[in-house]
Amino acid sequence: MLIKTKKEIPASEITAPEVFKIRRTLLKSGLAALSLGNGLIPAIAEAIEKPTPANADKLQPTPLKFIQNYTNYYEFSYNKEDTTHLAQKLTIDPWSVEISGAVEKPGIYHLEDLLQQNPLQERVYRFRCVEAWAMVIPWLGFPLADLLKRVKPTSKARFVEFTSVLKPEVMPNANTKSMLVWPYQEALRIDEAMHPLTLLATGMYGESLAKQNGAPLRLVVPWKYGFKSIKAIVKIHLSENQPISSWTHAAPDEYGFYANVNPDVSHPRWSQRSERVLASGFFTPRKQTELFNGYAEQVASLYANMDLKRYF
């Protein structure tokens, strides 16, 4: 699938060029290192043959060390760097995803099977956090739509709800109720979930996802604020009614259901006009935030006739 973006980020505005690993070589050499079992290899082998999306070569990815050491994973820690080592305690093998609700084929799906059925593709996406920082990430994954089509949503499926793994024995904040109610939950409207840009990611930079980045399976919705892109998914539930996601539950005036990147809709306490692109260097201006994080051309039609200030 070819996904073109009209507005590309000029190279000068992004991350300082670092060792951008040659993906194809890595994809091949990385195969042996993947810890997800033999089932994964055919899926990845297939992915290698897939053409890279057109925008992939123009966006300059953020160095991997920054992506892996700057994560919001509140179950482990409120500190973006402490999560790096704390998340290593999570066991991700074996892994399965329970798919339930308004689908013809509900059930518990093993990750290996999902990966075998869905060839991996590389997608280089911008990633914009609600905290006004941004990255460019070369994801490895497959469209969520591919999986949903296979389980056959019924006519009652209007929303897709995702649930993160919750392991209180390794997650220090799982027992605190001061901020979010666990497990972490997020949701999309069915048309957002079926959109070709929406990805279930298993890797980045040609390798498996690091645990702190949401291994082994996470959502990526590039036109929404990062908190929508839920990590370590164990449940996917299709429902008729709009679910309440974790951040909306915690602060409904601050974090809405849609959470589309939009410079015209400020957070109640801070502006969303501009963003700091990580690794862009001192004394370089911030990037002006774009509507739908620069993916307006592909996704704006999903929200035609909707008041984006009201449905934020």
Next chain:
Amino acid sequence: MMLLGLTPLFWLFINIALERLGANPIQAIHFYLGDWTLRFLCLSLAIGPLIKITDWKWILSYRRMIGLFTCLYGSLHVLNYLWVDHALVWRSIWLDIIESPYIIMGLIAYLIIFAMGITSTKSWQKRLGRNWKRLHRCIYLASITAVIHYFWHLKGNLAEPLLYALIISMLLGFRIMLWWRTKQIRRRGELAIEETTRA
């Protein structure tokens, strides 16, 4: 004392030089400078109560320097925001400020601290007379807006700003308590005088 106050700044330069500030160094510098501004602010507010409790009058001579360090770290915090982060793109800065209540709170605190820094000399003290004391009492307001500034920029985890809020409310609370007590003593005194005159 001077060296002690500059130590955090030297440490910051070492960390910048060694690239030890992580994935978002501009933000790390920003938080670091903000933290030290608040710490010096708390320290300067603690001098008064400390003298009242311990009678160590000699520490009063350090209050101005601690205040000036508050102003220094606050100025660097602001400069980092304007120059290192926003690269002096004024349109972007203006939009950011007017749409961000937490920045407005910080700005109120900084303007007060800046005005106090400028007028901290003896000559300014003479020139302003009674108003000098009035101006410098605004530090109580600055400490409150500074803590709100800290609270409002966070998404959720409030442990650290809560600690500063606790310290500052204790330091301000001590003053309120003192003011209340002197008021009561004065009233009692007035009552006593009234009674003796009546007798």
